[in-house]
Amino acid sequence: MMFNLNIGSEQTIDDQQLFDVIIVGAGSAGFTAGIYTARDGWKTLILEKEASGGLAASTHKIENFPGFPQGIDGSELMERFQQQAERFGAQLAEFDGVSRIERGANGILKVYTEGGKVYRGRALLLATGSRPRKLGIPGEDEFYPRGVSYCATCDGPLYKDQDVVVIGCGNSGLQEAEILLQYARKVTFVEYLDHSIAEKVLQERVQGNPKAVCKLSHEAIEIKGDQSVTALVIKNRQSGEVEEISTAAVFIYVGYQPDTDFVHGLVALDDNGYILTDEYMRTSVPGIFAAGDVRANNLAQVAVAVGDGAKAAVAMRE
Numbered sequence: 350m351m352f353n354l355n356i357g358s359e360q361t362i363d364d365q366q367l368f369d370v371i372i373v374g375a376g377s378a379g380f381t382a383g384i385y386t387a388r389d390g391w392k393t394l395i396l397e398k399e400a401s402g403g404l405a406a407s408t409h410k411i412e413n414f415p416g417f418p419q420g421i422d423g424s425e426l427m428e429r430f431q432q433q434a435e436r437f438g439a440q441l442a443e444f445d446g447v448s449r450i451e452r453g454a455n456g457i458l459k460v461y462t463e464g465g466k467v468y469r470g471r472a473l474l475l476a477t478g479s480r481p482r483k484l485g486i487p488g489e490d491e492f493y494p495r496g497v498s499y500c501a502t503c504d505g506p507l508y509k510d511q512d513v514v515v516i517g518c519g520n521s522g523l524q525e526a527e528i529l530l531q532y533a534r535k536v537t538f539v540e541y542l543d544h545s546i547a548e549k550v551l552q553e554r555v556q557g558n559p560k561a562v563c564k565l566s567h568e569a570i571e572i573k574g575d576q577s578v579t580a581l582v583i584k585n586r587q588s589g590e591v592e593e594i595s596t597a598a599v600f601i602y603v604g605y606q607p608d609t610d611f612v613h614g615l616v617a618l619d620d621n622g623y624i625l626t627d628e629y630m631r632t633s634v635p636g637i638f639a640a641g642d643v644r645a646n647n648l649a650q651v652a653v654a655v656g657d658g659a660k661a662a663v664a665m666r667e
Contacts, residue, residue, distance in 0.1 A: 374476035376403025378641030380430035381658030398446030402427035479605035488572030496578025517602035630661035
């Protein structure tokens with residue numbers, strides 16, 4: 350895709366402008382693609398419905414992204430991504446989600462936002478990532494955010510010297526629990542499976558911490574409380590025994606679901622709602638690409654999202 354570039358020097362984001370590239374999602378994949386396209390002189394707009402950074406920005410410490418031997422705070426890493434993209438001229442618009450996308454005349458894509466804007470672009474990258482999956486049990490919605498949380502980095506310090514529960518012993522649950530173990534008096538881990546699927550180094554850190562209590566083969570069935578959370582009810586999947594755990598907060602990490610509601614019927618999705626792409630990040634619609642956690646059969650890692658963003662940006666040149 351070769352662009353007939355008409356790069357302006359203005360920095361004000363005007364929905365009457367025609368952008369060479371519109372990127373939906375200001376996370377690892379979106380910012381990486383923005384670095385590439387803006388550096389190549391393409392007029393680049395990055396749209397984000399919340400604060401920039403995506404899920405990576407809410408991660409306490411990222412230790413497996415190359416170049417940071419001691420690890421780096423997720424919010425700091427994403428801030429560096431943003432600064433680099435903006436240094437090359439990418440424009441960022443936060444807190445305005447995309448509601449729908451249309452293909453106009455001559456292949457121009459129209460991006461409609463919830464705030465009433467309509468942006469036009471020659472190419473589009475979907476890098477919206479994923480959001481935490483809910484348990485769907487009684488009390489989950491009722492007590493959010495009054496003790497129910499999906500972000501230990503955000504809310505962990507609120508529960509200093511209190512007992513809390515983490516549901517899910519995968520990478521996300523154990524990684525985020527590291528900050529909880531710094532503040533909480535006790536952290537009880539509840540896992541549906543009879544084992545943890547997290548990386549060995551994360552399991553070892555939790556198992557070696559005297560504040561940690563692990564309950565494998567247990568299912569969360571209800572969150573109780575008054576003004577805020579006071580207890581979690583769990584069931585032993587082997588014995589059927591029901592137990593009530595006193596807790597000030599429940600942190601939930603049971604997987605993620607793609608943020609693709611606004612592209613249903615536009616691009617091809619798999620059965621779980623993730624976007625199908627080829628090896629060049631191209632979707633089923635010409636001119637629309639996808640990168641990062643929103644892609645089907647993808648590994649939810651910052652390093653992978655960065656690679657996806659770079660591949661998508663390079664593929665747009667063809």
